[in-house]
Amino acid sequence: MNVPEITEMAIDAGYRTLKADAEKNGYRLNPDEEFVKNLIRGLLKNEQRYGYRACPCRLASGKKEEDLDIICPCDYRDADIEEHGTCYCALYVNEAIASGKQKVAPIPERRPPRSERGKYPAVKIVSTTAMPVFPLPVWRCRVCGYLCAREQPPGVCPICKASKERFERFV
């Protein structure tokens, strides 16, 4: 199969977009530009292979519904930055690492292993008692936690730009 080469130009463009988006939304990229560009090469490669930007540091199944949680930015990014200072790939980092005050190091995997991985839950009942009845369902973005009350989740998260399918029913 003839796969088009991922060009340096595409990687540079991807880098600029990702960096601008990250900073606009209060996130920081790893200050090691070469490291980040190699990860972007991986993201573009995965987009080519699977049709979506699966995490370059995890094995994608190729089935989108099984990989939704690892489409970059993954569901685990925020918790990992909070706990370890970086996401699993070290693409996104905290302020201390971004400003060079702290060194980046590999972190443990937060995603459940293959055997414990369920299907992406479309509807999760959070509580069955003492929950007021709302006139509209509340949707939660699994990437950034944004909540909104409307009939359907938005097509794109207005905060982090995650796609509609990354939302779960929260209430």
Place this chain on the structure above:
Amino acid sequence: MLYALSTCQWCHKTKVLLEELGIAFDYEYVDLLEGKEQDSAMDSVERWNPSGSFPTLVIDNKRAIVGFREQEIREALAA
């Protein structure tokens, strides 16, 4: 044996370290395998590392080091 992903930068760093140390090693880019071959590689990874994450470095079929733990890898291979 190094189980790695061709797109993963921690895997890349691990491979570069092993090359620098002049260690003879085999490696497998599991993402480049397909179907049954990939499943069987994943089974091997999970035997050593139940989380099935990368890189997983299996040394002499005796122990595994998960992730780019530079110091640990250096010490294990210096022994």
